[in-house]
Amino acid sequence: MFCYQCEETLNGTGCTKNGVCGKKEDVADLQDDLLYVLKSIAFYNSKARANKLNEAKTDEFILDGLFATVTNTNFCKADIQSMIDEGFDIKDGIKKKLLSAKVIDEGSSSSFPRWIKEKLLGAGPKAGEPLPLVAKVTAESLTSINTGIFATENEDIRSLRELLTYGLKGMAAYAHHARVLGYTDDAISTFTEKALLATMDDDLGVAELVPLVLECGSMGVTTMALLDKANTSTYGNPEPTAVNIGVRNNPGILISGHDLRDLEQLLQQTQGTGVDVYTHGEMLPANSYPAFKKYDNFVGNYGGSWWKQKEEFEKFNGPILMTTNCIVPPKDSYLDRIYTTGVVGFDGVKHITANKDGTKDFSAIISQAKQCKPPVQLEEGTIMGGFAHVSALSVADKIVAAVKAGQIKKFLVMAGCDGRHKERDYYTEFAKALPKDTVILTAGCAKYRYNKLDLGDIGGIPRVIDAGQCNDCYSLVVIAQKLAEAFGLKDINDLPVSYNIAWYEQKAVLVLLALLSLGVKNIMLGPTLPAFVSPNVLNVLVDNFNIRPNSTVEEDMNVLV
Missing domain, CATH: 3.40.50.2030 (Rossmann fold)
Structure with a gap:
């Protein structure tokens, strides 16, 4: 294991056993493998896209795979392994489609760049010779491949590749939220594939990677604009709001993370149940959207930043729903009342999956909330929010x-x-x-x-x-x-x-x-x-x-x- 993608990395250098975030070594290694698989998919899907053979579900998988590796998102070994297995199935499916359409020729290596042959397909033969490994890189064979950060030996190239990779992870998170609300942009996935492959291309030096990193930033602006459009078109423009930070005397559900669609569904399903809903952490700004103000059981915000959740979740007394990243390893005192959804995962924590139409059933959380005491009051008063660009x-x-x-x-x-x-x-x-x-x-x-x-x-x-x-x-x-x-x-x-x-x-x-x-x-x-x-x-x-x-x-x- 070696991970230095977050600010709290050990000694300001890198985590080599367990992550400061709580990520275990085996999960970290699997996340490296997952990134490798996503690059393999990106290679085949870029060819499919160029020939109008790509599918939206592949774009979704790549973005969600990147999101799952963001700090404090998915700590579950089984989840990451499942994504790796699914990734190979997706890659093989795209490859078969390309072979059928005669976009690629399995009997020749001439259509594959040298670095693809060496890094994604094994040691590549000379042009024109058979390429037997094209179908043989599997989940099982990953153990023989260096998928970690130090597979790139040059420090500066490695630095730019990681900077690009981490930018892609952030972009994937925002694109995920926009897609949940029905907003997508093919340019985001096109660039993601291009950038993932660039992190494997030894023909690209500093002079080529620096502009690509800035292009990632430019595409980040496009992605954040798309998410802004998705949020405001769906829920209205945030308006200046004095957000309550006290509590009421009803049982409650605490929702944390960033996903507004999850909040909307939770509010819809808790209406008339006697259960209040509070936001936590990055969900605070949801209190300023007009669409959510109509719910009389939407009380306000509880607590503060993500890193205080062990203390604050314990005092909340009711169930907690983690919708995106920012989960930290939960304490035993509330392990039985924390839930994850979406790309979030943690061993021993109950997970709520989405139906095919994107809806989710939160009845188990609501039922548990009814049996819980009201939250312990941490503070009282209000804080101002809702000053997005329109306001x-x-x-x-x-x-x-x-x-x-x-x-x-x-x-x-x-x-x-x-x-x-x-x-x-x-x-x-x-x-x-x-x-x-x-x-x-x-x-x-x-x-x-x-x-x-x-x-x-x-x-x-x-x-x-x-x-x-x-x-x-x-x-x-x-x-x-x-x-x-x-x-x-x-x-x-x-x-x-x-x-x-x-x-x-x-x-x-x-x-x-x-x-x-x-x-x-x-x-x-x-x-x-x-x-x-x-x-x-x-x-x-x-x-x-x-x-x-x-x-x-x-x-x-x-x-x-």
């Missing part, structure tokens, strides 16, 4: 006027992820130390470090403008672009905006790449720099985008404000 831009004139009048001197984009390590207190202290003529623009669970502080407002404009989930960083981009237009600026880097971004996992990697693809510069990144970025690749990012690590509140305040 924020509805008061753009007011914001521009406040800037021109000198009431607002600076906007600080403090978006991204939260984490459990003590050094993340930095973001709370940074927010507290900001001058009163600054406004924080946020999205993602990083907000939990400061969204409950009493920072006040500037002429009615909240000093914390929360755009929503991590994917709603797209809203922050739209807001910045529209403000640049309002000020008559051609370059968003000329806006009075600074970036102090926190990252944790691969969706944040995609958001960073998205910002870079849009030409955003001078980003401060923390609490530590990614372990998978080599010194030379870091130099490229510094030279071209002036990315820098955060340091102390005092030093960074002098730079950013």
Whole structure:
């Protein structure tokens, strides 16, 4: 095992036995194998796509396979093994279709690139010779193949390949959520296949991989825009909302993760049952969507960020539904009342599968909730949310006027992820130390470090403008672009905006790449720099985008404000 895809990787270097996240060594190795299988599928499916023989179910499988390997998503060995087995069936099915259509010739290697023959099919023969291994790479034979990170020996090539891979994982997560709501874009899957194959192509060096990484960021913008359209078309535009953080005296169900369709179905099925529904973690922004406000048993948000769930889930008393990533190994005290769904999985946790039409039956959760005590109250009051781009831009004139009048001197984009390590207190202290003529623009669970502080407002404009989930960083981009237009600026880097971004996992990697693809510069990144970025690749990012690590509140305040 070797894994360094998240910010909390062991000693800032890499997890080599068990993951800091709780992922076991055998699961980590299987996830490497699954990525290898997805690359094999991508090779055949790219040929199928070019000949209009591809199927939507293959695109879905590739994206969900990538999503399943995102940090804190699926810890279940049986789930990953099942995906590997299914992947080989899918690959073989596509290959048979290509053979039948005479797109490929099993008796010749001439139609296969050298690196495909060597890496996906075994040691390749010379052109024109039989290619017997084309049908013989199986789940069982994976044990003889190096599918891990260090299969790439060159440090800089490895760094760029992993950066691209992690960007793809983040993109896959967002594309998954859009697809659940019926929104897809063939360009996303086309690029995913192209990028997966690029991570195997030894003919691509640094000069070729850097533009491809930025292209991943550009496709990330496309994907986040698609998800924004899916969410707002289905549930309405988020509106400024004071979200309740207290509890009522009814039994409840706590829903965490990011999937709004799961929340919708849960709310529909709990109507009239006497069971309340609360959001947790990244599901907080759901409280601001108009479509969900009609449910009188939708109470508000319970608790804080993902890493506090062991304490908060225990005190909630009722069942918990994990809809996407951000699950951590559960404590025995609530193991019998936590459920997973979608691509999420954990050994010993009950899983709810979707029907063929995408609907889910949550009756088991509801039945269990009725037997539970109400949640223990953790806090009381409200927190403001719902400032996605439509709401924020509805008061753009007011914001521009406040800037021109000198009431607002600076906007600080403090978006991204939260984490459990003590050094993340930095973001709370940074927010507290900001001058009163600054406004924080946020999205993602990083907000939990400061969204409950009493920072006040500037002429009615909240000093914390929360755009929503991590994917709603797209809203922050739209807001910045529209403000640049309002000020008559051609370059968003000329806006009075600074970036102090926190990252944790691969969706944040995609958001960073998205910002870079849009030409955003001078980003401060923390609490530590990614372990998978080599010194030379870091130099490229510094030279071209002036990315820098955060340091102390005092030093960074002098730079950013």
